Amino acid sequence: MKLHYAPGTISIAVAIALHEAGLDYTPQKLDFRAGEQRTDAYARINPKGRVPALETEGTILTETGAILDYLAARAPGLMPADPLDAARARAVMYYLASTMHVNHAHKMRGSRWADQDSSWQDMAAKVPETMAASAQFVEDTCLTGPYILGETACIADAYLFVVCTWLPGDGVDLAPYPKLRAFMAAMEARPSVQTVRGNGMLP
Structure with a gap:
């Protein structure tokens, strides 16, 4: 497998999940500042010009949630077997994709x-308010323990973690969100996160 990624972007959720799954992959870094995501060469990989893109089994997968679901199917345990718990995890991922991101x-x-x-400028000025509202929604609704589903991490936690690393840069102080702070600390302690951070994928 080859993962096309850019540091600090949502593509790092896929890198974390790959490590959680114990699956080997080759990272392929894109330089967004240099516009590599807009080149003809990358358009042949992902015509949307975004990351992640995962080359696997003779095809190319895009969209974070779809790739995470694929990895969970490859590595049982990353998504709960219980249909309701799985739906709850996916509900968080869909919220992240449709609203918080x-x-x-x-x-x-x-x-x-x-x-x-x-x-x-008006949209940018609104970001601290909308991201704080999303942080409050996560605090009140998404976390049932250290992780989304309580004591056991799943692929949705990798997604949530990366999105929440953006909060300080978006002007959101994490102090009012104790559940979210505990979640971030639990994720930072995971070997998967420590590995991608050590590889320079997270700032």
Whole structure:
């Protein structure tokens, strides 16, 4: 397997999950500052020009949640067997993809939604408020223990962890969120996270 990633992006959730699954992979770093995600060569891998992209079994998978589900199918234990617990984990992932990640993107990707510079500035100014609201939702709704599903980590925790590493940079103080702080500490202690951080994938 080959993982196309950029440091600090949501693609690092896939790297964490690969380590959790014990699956070997080759990391392929993209330099977003240099625009490598917009090259013709990368467009042949992922025409959306985004990460992650995972080359595996003669095909290329994109979209974080889909890749995480694939890895969970390859490595039983990363997603709970109980259908309700699995649905709860996926509900968190879908929230992250549809809402919290989008909130974050408004800080520097305003051109996806508007053409005027003043609109971009307005969207960026809103990010601390919307990301704090997302942090509160995670605190109140998503965490049932150290992890999303209590005492046992699953692939959704890797997704949540990476999104929450963006909070300080988005102007959100974690002090009012004790469950979230405990979750982040539990994830930081995991060998998978320590490995990707040691490899320079997380700032």
